[in-house]
Amino acid sequence: MSGPGKTAVTGIGQTAYTKESGRTVMSLCAEASAKAIADSGLERGQIDGLISFTMDTNSDMDLQASLGLPMVRFTAKAPFGGEGAYATFQLAAAAIESGQANNVLIFRAFNERSEARFGQPNYGPQGAPRDLHRSLGLVTPGQVYAMWHKPFLDARGLTNEDLGHLVVQMRAWAANNPAAWFYGRPITLEDHQRSRWIVDPVLRLYDFCQETDGGVAFIVSRLDTARALSQNGGSPLVRVLGVQQAWPLGESMMYNYYKSNLVFPEDTVHVANALWEQTGLSPAEIDVSTIYDNFSSSIPISYEGYGLCKPGEVRDAILAGEFGPGGSTPVNTNGGLIGEAYLHGLNNAAECVRQMRGTSPNQIEGAKVALCAGRQCGMVLARE
Amino acid sequence: MSGPGKTAVTGIGQTAYTKESGRTVMSLCAEASAKAIADSGLERGQIDGLISFTMDTNSDMDLQASLGLPMVRFTAKAPFGGEGAYATFQLAAAAIESGQANNVLIFRAFNERSEARFGQPNYGPQGAPRDLHRSLGLVTPGQVYAMWHKPFLDARGLTNEDLGHLVVQMRAWAANNPAAWFYGRPITLEDHQRSRWIVDPVLRLYDFCQETDGGVAFIVSRLDTARALSQNGGSPLVRVLGVQQAWPLGESMMYNYYKSNLVFPEDTVHVANALWEQTGLSPAEIDVSTIYDNFSSSIPISYEGYGLCKPGEVRDAILAGEFGPGGSTPVNTNGGLIGEAYLHGLNNAAECVRQMRGTSPNQIEGAKVALCAGRQCGMVLARE
Numbered sequence: 001m002s003g004p005g006k007t008a009v010t011g012i013g014q015t016a017y018t019k020e021s022g023r024t025v026m027s028l029c030a031e032a033s034a035k036a037i038a039d040s041g042l043e044r045g046q047i048d049g050l051i052s053f054t055m056d057t058n059s060d061m062d063l064q065a066s067l068g069l070p071m072v073r074f075t076a077k078a079p080f081g082g083e084g085a086y087a088t089f090q091l092a093a094a095a096i097e098s099g100q101a102n103n104v105l106i107f108r109a110f111n112e113r114s115e116a117r118f119g120q121p122n123y124g125p126q127g128a129p130r131d132l133h134r135s136l137g138l139v140t141p142g143q144v145y146a147m148w149h150k151p152f153l154d155a156r157g158l159t160n161e162d163l164g165h166l167v168v169q170m171r172a173w174a175a176n177n178p179a180a181w182f183y184g185r186p187i188t189l190e191d192h193q194r195s196r197w198i199v200d201p202v203l204r205l206y207d208f209c210q211e212t213d214g215g216v217a218f219i220v221s222r223l224d225t226a227r228a229l230s231q232n233g234g235s236p237l238v239r240v241l242g243v244q245q246a247w248p249l250g251e252s253m254m255y256n257y258y259k260s261n262l263v264f265p266e267d268t269v270h271v272a273n274a275l276w277e278q279t280g281l282s283p284a285e286i287d288v289s290t291i292y293d294n295f296s297s298s299i300p301i302s303y304e305g306y307g308l309c310k311p312g313e314v315r316d317a318i319l320a321g322e323f324g325p326g327g328s329t330p331v332n333t334n335g336g337l338i339g340e341a342y343l344h345g346l347n348n349a350a351e352c353v354r355q356m357r358g359t360s361p362n363q364i365e366g367a368k369v370a371l372c373a374g375r376q377c378g379m380v381l382a383r384e
Numbered sequence: 385m386s387g388p389g390k391t392a393v394t395g396i397g398q399t400a401y402t403k404e405s406g407r408t409v410m411s412l413c414a415e416a417s418a419k420a421i422a423d424s425g426l427e428r429g430q431i432d433g434l435i436s437f438t439m440d441t442n443s444d445m446d447l448q449a450s451l452g453l454p455m456v457r458f459t460a461k462a463p464f465g466g467e468g469a470y471a472t473f474q475l476a477a478a479a480i481e482s483g484q485a486n487n488v489l490i491f492r493a494f495n496e497r498s499e500a501r502f503g504q505p506n507y508g509p510q511g512a513p514r515d516l517h518r519s520l521g522l523v524t525p526g527q528v529y530a531m532w533h534k535p536f537l538d539a540r541g542l543t544n545e546d547l548g549h550l551v552v553q554m555r556a557w558a559a560n561n562p563a564a565w566f567y568g569r570p571i572t573l574e575d576h577q578r579s580r581w582i583v584d585p586v587l588r589l590y591d592f593c594q595e596t597d598g599g600v601a602f603i604v605s606r607l608d609t610a611r612a613l614s615q616n617g618g619s620p621l622v623r624v625l626g627v628q629q630a631w632p633l634g635e636s637m638m639y640n641y642y643k644s645n646l647v648f649p650e651d652t653v654h655v656a657n658a659l660w661e662q663t664g665l666s667p668a669e670i671d672v673s674t675i676y677d678n679f680s681s682s683i684p685i686s687y688e689g690y691g692l693c694k695p696g697e698v699r700d701a702i703l704a705g706e707f708g709p710g711g712s713t714p715v716n717t718n719g720g721l722i723g724e725a726y727l728h729g730l731n732n733a734a735e736c737v738r739q740m741r742g743t744s745p746n747q748i749e750g751a752k753v754a755l756c757a758g759r760q761c762g763m764v765l766a767r768e
Contacts, residue, residue, distance in 0.1 A: 061635055075462075077438055078460060078461075079461070094475075094482040094484050098477055098480075100478050247459065250449065
């Protein structure tokens, strides 16, 4: 069976990340997309695929019209978003490797703060299964995730103060990233511990990701196209070495607390094993990671699930500052969804591309392999 | 660039097609899916991909749980449905040819008559662009399609009576198909012309597809897997020889009457040319076709667009009975969406599989190549 590895990220683009864009979502989407195309060095006529999430509300054809793409011959949506965000790159790889498209535009844009606040009780479909959980008082994602993260946190001895140490490290990265909402605003552990409880005793305000208006976009191309662009004065070649979704039986996108074992992240371990098999790499060879951090408590679960530490070692790694500036396993060098912005996970992928190009404001010197880690989907990028 | 051709349809399944199922949509979806898996001869553990339309409301993970699939590693949605229905097979081919999945389940199920009637003015998203058209009195798909089909019909000299000749041929197929809503109920041209106007002067009641409750599903597999299944006593091997989407600039899924030329189906011609290039075939080598027939007026446009006749010859072909039993270019031998059921186009694909297997109630003797024709997407199947 062939694996990925025949595609590369040739373009990235993003809007300003704000709390009230004052613009239409399509305007944000088109801006990010146009920037990604320009960044790639491709002509608009060379973009022949469009991929996003099922939760994205931007019409493919409206975006095509906004950008003036003459012919699109592959469109698809990855399921949901967030922790499955990198599935978009898997679909792009599938389209390109099978010859169905040559250059795919991946996009995600929303006014998630000023229009459609995912964290609000009244957001989202009103049918089952969400209504069932609402009827039990679990009305927001924070409540839901806190409940099924707690067994893991307890098993690893992680308190909210420990999560605070982690958030301080994320915010240190964000403080040095001009695109980040919290640019220039680092916090101390005391600041974190003074922020108000949202889901006592698991998550405080500063453990939550940002609500964001904005857009982010990528161009994924065939490897030969990417190599030619790079050799003709473009950005360094950033290969998609591996990308994988995994949905074990009994999985739920949000309501995962039915699983018999909430300490072992079965989905993530499946993704990780597939990535190591596809890439021939091991966790020790990852130079920099982004980990989907809708909540701070998501980070240690994925960190361990991807094998960035041995089971049980994550608390020590956090307290030793290994995730932050100067740490041995830098995580979310953009500040993550907590510190930079919440673009449903994809802004973390953009940071991995920057790290591979050598253009991150928090550049990890000599970084050649990056991991984009989500719960049910992950991706490995490499600078060639 | 590689083309498709490395995948095969190994399983098909469908529920009864009714007007009031009295069941949940997931129940219909799971029944059709389970039948497709059983039909393929594969174990459930071998199904590792799930693909449907963005309009489908069945949760991937609920379906996975219903069927007991241990691990899904590729999920994706094709845009919308209907005339883009065969995009699901393009996504499946991409997943399989790129090594991201081995056996993909494609599914579509709804209670489209008893719950969510697409043809009603109050169905669907209430935002732009639909509201704009509603405000102008174009409140149902029948009104919308009639308006942008009319220039083509006029250019080809096609009256509603001519469409009646076409519907009579579709209903003759349906009358001999036990799964069809209109099984045992052929009509005459007089019956058609006596049916009431819905959109005067273009479409009468009998020009409309059926509103249907039901489900249909397919298994798409690697060619080597399919060949082994076939050689071990399974159904004849049905290859996906070619499959393509095409979205030219300025295209609209529903509101296409803005295009400057409504006589030339630019999208369909692009799809068709790509299919001939992928397969090395020509329209003359198509033994049997299904053409997406949400309305009878859709058929002549696609028939000509795919090159099944020369421009201007479609009226003569209709009046000569070439589409119906005994005709030279049999179309919709299941009765189509007008005569069998409206499963958003995919029941027409199931009929093409049956024709390739030699198991259609209206079997075209010796048929070896079938065309599944939609406006913006098409597929060529071949019996090996």
